[in-house]
Amino acid sequence: EDQVTQSPEALRLQEGESSSLNCSYTVSGLRGLFWYRQDPGKGPEFLFTLYSAGEEKEKERLKATLTKKESFLHITAPKPEDSATYLCAVDPATGNQFYFGTGTSLTVIP
Amino acid sequence: EAGVAQSPRYKIIEKRQSVAFWCNPISGHATLYWYQQILGQGPKLLIQFQNNGVVDDSQLPKDRFSAERLKGVDSTLKIQPAKLEDSAVYLCASSPSGARTQYFGPGTRLLVL
Numbered sequence: 001e002d003q004v005t006q007s008p009e010a011l012r013l014q015e016g017e018s019s020s021l022n023c024s025y026t027v028s029g030l031r032g033l034f035w036y037r038q039d040p041g042k043g044p045e046f047l048f049t050l051y052s053a054g055e056e057k058e059k060e061r062l063k064a065t066l067t068k069k070e071s072f073l074h075i076t077a078p079k080p081e082d083s084a085t086y087l088c089a090v091d092p093a094t095g096n097q098f099y100f101g102t103g104t105s106l107t108v109i110p
Numbered sequence: 111e112a113g114v115a116q117s118p119r120y121k122i123i124e125k126r127q128s129v130a131f132w133c134n135p136i137s138g139h140a141t142l143y144w145y146q147q148i149l150g151q152g153p154k155l156l157i158q159f160q161n162n163g164v165v166d167d168s169q170l171p172k173d174r175f176s177a178e179r180l181k182g183v184d185s186t187l188k189i190q191p192a193k194l195e196d197s198a199v200y201l202c203a204s205s206p207s208g209a210r211t212q213y214f215g216p217g218t219r220l221l222v223l
Contacts, residue, residue: 004152031210032210034211034212036214041216041219042216042217043114043201043203043214043215043216043217044153044201044214045214046211046212046213046214049210049211087152087153089152091210095166096155096158096165096166097155097166097169098153098155098212100152100153100154101152102150102151102152103152
């Protein structure tokens with residue numbers, strides 16, 4: 001059965017304190033792995049797509065990496081405006097569904 | 111470029127009432143998705159359209175939920191009758207033909223009392 005697990009559920013960081021969020025997955029073939037940011041009361045906002053193990057993508061203070069079993073979202077020197085829930089979604093090689101994790105709620109304290 | 115539009119943004123109804131949500135995707139996007147997001151969970155796909163045809167509705171509770179995309183552009187999702195457990199955010203997303211990246215609207219927050 002296809003599964004996506006995100007950890008930790010919640011993370012509190014001081015401003016400038018770097019950390020990583022984890023997304024582990026079990027699917028029978030991966031077409032792509034997506035990271036989204038979701039602010040309270042809003043829809044998910046697309047951040048990155050990763051397609052193959054070893055791939056990395058960067059945007060400002062965020063860097064996403066992918067292995068055969070998991071993806072990491074590294075946050076370098078976070079700012080309070082990075083506070084949000086970060087969702088990962090897996091697009092299996094077969095079928096139409098994305099499988100979303102339950103998200104990591106990030107709070108960055110000034 | 112305008113994003114995905116949804117209305118209404120909020121809706122409160124009594125159980126057993128009906129409700130409808132509207133979505134207008136990004137211009138030119140052939141694929142449209144409806145998701146249900148229960149508080150504290152990730153979005154779960156309800157139905158996927160390619161132009162005006164249904165691609166996947168395997169997770170749609172068809173006894174009470176229906177959706178249509180008559181002209182291959184905007185779409186309506188209906189719940190009739192609503193149950194307490196339908197309280198959730200209903201998200202619409204779209205993607206260009208041949209692409210898998212989905213772009214989401216702001217969602218409609220439904221509370222069933």
